[in-house]
């Protein structure tokens with residue numbers, strides 16, 4: 001669209017499981033200033049009850065596209081622009097980009113008449129930008145289907161740096177969906193709890209309480225950065241994972257179980273061994289426990 005002379009403002013909609021990092025990198029490589037809007041809360045509300053349901057996992061792709069178009073529509077006055085362009089391709093995804101789905105997306109968003117899909121627009125119903133002559137339909141394309149060769153050719157022709165085509169966001173991942181589903185079943189799918197799902201191994205220790213154990217330094221740093229109002233734990237005498245219980249004052253038996261699981265995840269730690277714990281990441285208490293047997297740990301694990 002830029003090559004056709006239109007001014008384009010690229011926007012990325014971020015959520016607790018949709019991250020802008022790669023898009024920001026590619027935008028920079030292409031000299032584009034990418035606007036990132038955080039719609040985590042709205043996306044989560046939609047995710048609890050998507051009108052058009054889920055894909056294979058907890059991915060509500062049709063409702064997700066619709067929400068993003070709705071959000072983009074609300075930004076039009078602020079950005080002083082006239083219509084919305086998306087990169088959707090007819091038939092690219094079996095669930096969310098067939099003709100019926102695109103029509104549903106347009107209807108649900110309430111802004112479909114302002115949407116142009118340049119890669120497939122010749123195959124789609126005319127919308128206002130075409131009817132009003134803001135854009136010339138003849139300059140639009142007729143790409144359809146799952147193949148990407150024409151898109152890749154175009155990228156080469158225009159010298160566009162791009163990522164390799166890949167799957168969707170974390171909601172299309174089976175393990176992630178298991179962890180998210182567990183939160184939903186337990187009515188704990190608040191944003192701060194959903195944010196934790198990205199880090200570590202997740203254990204359900206009771207109806208109310210979860211334990212999260214970092215798998216590596218990145219997880220440990222991530223868990224630390226979340227500043228969750230729970231109880232943080234770590235091994236006292238050797239290096240080991242950072243862990244988080246999702247309540248500040250767990251019952252004694254849950255604390256002991258959690259500590260024994262944390263101790264298990266250090267080869268260097270002897271058993272029995274000491275676990276330090278405390279709120280606000282002040283590790284001013286300690287408990288002595290045996291390492292939890294692996295078969296018991298497995299019974300609490302929500303997903304691998």
Ligand code: SF4
Nearest residue numbers: 059060061064168169
């Ligand atoms: S894969 Fe994720 S980001 Fe993409 S449409 Fe589906 S739910 Fe939305």
